[in-house]
Amino acid sequence: MTENPLDELRSNSLGRLTTRVVAAIERELATRQVVAVDISPAQKAVLIQLETTGNRITTLAARLGISKQATSKLVQELETKGLVARTPDPADGRASQIIFTASGLELVEGTVGYFRELEARLADEIGPEDLALVKSKLKAIARILDPEGF
């Protein structure tokens, strides 16, 4: 396919390899359609950052690196789709906690189910030890490059 030495370097870089894996996983996940609603990339990013214990808009906005207004809008859209809900924050009358609804949780569980299945498949192909090793080293790398990440 590629013979050029520069292309060789490019295509074997950690950056490119991880990007390809991420893209492939997203592609597969898109076909699974765990829940019968479609979700924009930006909405998905919110769902990824949202912990099952709930978060505030401000926290989500900081994690997403976008404005609170944009976050608020995305949350509103997800609320319309029935995936998340707002509840008043008991600790702060001005704030609200964003939490998953039952169907939102179902979506998360479906995604986790897919991840489990995917990893079982990969374990079959490259061996469970190697997969475990890759994951543990990737976690170390993620901690180094993205210490704030969840």
Add this chain to the structure above:
Amino acid sequence: MTENPLDELRSNSLGRLTTRVVAAIERELATRQVVAVDISPAQKAVLIQLETTGNRITTLAARLGISKQATSKLVQELETKGLVARTPDPADGRASQIIFTASGLELVEGTVGYFRELEARLADEIGPEDLALVKSKLKAIARILDPEGF
């Protein structure tokens, strides 16, 4: 940070770990600004797919999964920025080959340079053997999940 068992599963999945690494790398790369032009995400995707030996619009469109018209427009924008050029395809008078200009190549080389630097840094932290192992296993995973990828 996270105590919930479901969140624990989510945050330790291969999908999430690779996504965090990709996002972190993109963030770092964005700050480097190898060349004094700004490039949209869509334009960047074209540059990533473009091989230094040149490709046709049709090939790029297929790889990107978008229409030929959209691809043509992106190439045109990159041409305006002086990063790529069109040359007639010797094999087919109707077609044209998209190639990197000198400054486009410089950009690619700068990116590869950053990748090299990044991997040196990671090798320092987790050890060169582990890094090499992660890369080789990621490559195997990428081949399994994205056999067409370059």
Add this chain to the structure above:
DNA sequence: CAAATATCAGCTCCACTGAAATAA
């Protein structure tokens, strides 16, 4: 002429920002 490729024009979403209102 037909087929392949490339471009142009117009359009629709999406994702975001800034300013301002509301509320605690």
Add this chain to the structure above:
DNA sequence: CTTATTTCAGTGGAGCTGATATTT
């Protein structure tokens, strides 16, 4: 007075389709 959130209005980018060259 500050902080959290929401609403409103507007922008720019990315991609699509349909029509129109152009080349073989």
